[in-house]
Amino acid sequence: MATSTYLSSPNVTVNSISLQDQCHGLTFTRTIEALESTAFGSGSRVYVAGLENSTLSLDLYLSFAASETYATLKNLVGTSTTVSWSASATSPGTATNPTMTLTGAYLEALPYEMALGSLGQISVVFTGGIYSVVEV
Amino acid sequence: MKYEIVSPRIGTPGDTYEPVDGVNVEALVAGGFIIQSPTKAPKGAKTKTDTNEE
Numbered sequence: 001m002a003t004s005t006y007l008s009s010p011n012v013t014v015n016s017i018s019l020q021d022q023c024h025g026l027t028f029t030r031t032i033e034a035l036e037s038t039a040f041g042s043g044s045r046v047y048v049a050g051l052e053n054s055t056l057s058l059d060l061y062l063s064f065a066a067s068e069t070y071a072t073l074k075n076l077v078g079t080s081t082t083v084s085w086s087a088s089a090t091s092p093g094t095a096t097n098p099t100m101t102l103t104g105a106y107l108e109a110l111p112y113e114m115a116l117g118s119l120g121q122i123s124v125v126f127t128g129g130i131y132s133v134v135e136v
Numbered sequence: 137m138k139y140e141i142v143s144p145r146i147g148t149p150g151d152t153y154e155p156v157d158g159v160n161v162e163a164l165v166a167g168g169f170i171i172q173s174p175t176k177a178p179k180g181a182k183t184k185t186d187t188n189e190e
Contacts, residue, residue, distance in 0.1 A: 016159045017145045017169060066168060067143040075163035082158035103158040 004087055011089035012058060015081040017072045025059030026085060028100065030131055055127050056083055056102055062112055062120035073110055073124060080104045083126050098135035105129035138173035139165070146170065 011020045033050035064070045084101040086092035093099040105126035112122040139153040139161070146153065146169050153170045155161050164170045 015163055016156055017143070017164070017167075019145075067145055071167040071169075072145075075166040076160060079160055079163065080158070081160045081163070082156065 006087065009088045009090060010086065011092065012083070012085040014058070014072055014083050015076060017067075019058070019060060019069065019072060020089060022060045022063060022069045023058055024061065027057040028054070028085070029056075030054045052131065053128055054102060054131050055125055056085075056105060057123060057125045058083075059121065059123050062122040064120075069122065073107070073122075076107045077110045078107070080106045080129065081126075083129075093134040093136060095135045098133050101132050101134070102126060102129035103132065138175075139170040140173045141169070142171055143169040 009020075010023075010026070011018065012023045012026060013019065031053045033053055034047040035050040036045060037048045038044075038046045060069050062069050082101060082103045083105050084099055086097055086099040088097050091097055106128050107124060107126055110122070110124060112120065114120065139155070141147045141149050141151045141153045143149070146164070152173070153164075161170070165172065
């Protein structure tokens with residue numbers, strides 16, 4: 001049985017900036033909205049595909065240093081950008097290591113907390129955009 | 137408009153940055169990841185000056 005184990009090399013780029021060394025978790029949910037089209041005579045609910053509305057959540061360490069997490073994200077709030085990720089940074093874009101991309105994904109908020117003695121972290125959510133996969 | 141890579145997170149510093157579709161270039165400039173390449177001033181037309189004092 002083949003499985004995927006994420007040890008050290010998954011890659012993620014936000015606005016073409018690699019945040020591999022700051023990211024420690026990623027959740028992607030591909031969503032195509034369900035529009036109900038149930039009509040008289042149906043014995044169960046029926047749906048058709050609506051608009052795509054996928055989300056990508058990134059868990060990052062929050063560094064305020066130059067060229068790090070905050071510098072990458074601060075100017076993206078309220079705008080759309082391109083986000084890409086792959087299970088391994090080595091030879092991405094292949095059948096066994098596809099590169100997934102959300103083009104035109106919207107970043108609504110940049111929420112973070114600062115607590116004494118804790119490591120700064122931030123979770124950001126990119127919403128919408130066009131989903132594509134490169135797996136040549 | 138040409139851009140030059142500053143941060144190794146994007147590529148090799150000093151190389152030309154080619155914007156990709158969907159990438160927010162203004163945010164990259166504002167974040168200090170790339171800079172606008174300095175543009176050379178266009179050369180003026182050459183004019184011949186007659187130095188012959190006849």
